[in-house]
Amino acid sequence: LAAKCLAGRRVLLTAGPTFEAIDPVRGITNLSSGRMGYAIARAARQAGAEVTLVSGPVALAAPLGVERIMVRSALDMHGVVMARAAASDIFIGVAAVADYRVANAAEHKLKKDHGGVPAIELVENPDILAEVAAMPGAPFCVGFAAESRNLEEYAQAKRQKKKIPLIAGNLIQDGFGGDDNRLVLFDDHGSHPLAPASKDVLARQLIEHIARLTGNL
C-alpha cells in the first residue's frame, strides 16, 4: 500500500448486512459477512485516514484505530450515515442494505394459530449511497455491486443511476462469506479487473485506486 496515501482524509464506510425486523425475534437479512467492508476500513486506516465504520450485525471485531458504530436496520444505518456524511471526504458503501423493510412489524412475537399465515408487507428503504452522492458538497462516493450474473452491465447501470464516480463489482459466488474475492472496478475511464486475491489485498488496491482518483496519490 502506498504509504499514507489517505493521510488526514476522513473516510466513512458501511459494511455488513442489515436486519429488518418482522417481530421482536424475527427478521429479514442476507448473507453478507462484512469481511470486505472491514478489510477496506483497515486498509483506509493503514493509509492514514480517519475512519468511521457503520456496521450492520456481523461477528467481526472492530478494526484497530477505527471508530465503529453498530446498527441493525437500514433506517438506523441511514440515520448514522446522513449525520456524518457532510464531515467526510470519502464515503464507501459496502453494506448489503436490504432494499425493503417490513411495514407492519409486530410489537409482540407473532403466534401461530391466530387466523392463518401472517402477511408481511414491505416498503422500500432509502438508498443511502444515492442520497449521500446527491448531497451538496458530497464526499467522493464509492459503491459496491454484488451480482449473481451480468456483472459489468449491472454495475455500470448502478454507477450511473446513483451518480457515483466509482463502483466495485463482484460476483456473489466469488465473494460472499469467504476470505477471497474477485473485484472489477468501474469508473469514468472504464473497467479495471483486479486479480483474484484475499479481501485484504483487494481492499488495499481499492484504497489506492480511490487515492489516485481523488488526487491523493
Ligand code: C5P
Ligand atoms: O442498488 P444496490 O443495492 O445493488 O447497490 C449497491 C450499492 O448501493 C452498495 O454500495 C450499497 O452499499 C449501496 N446501497 C445503499 N443503500 C441501499 C441500497 C444499496 O447505500 N438502500
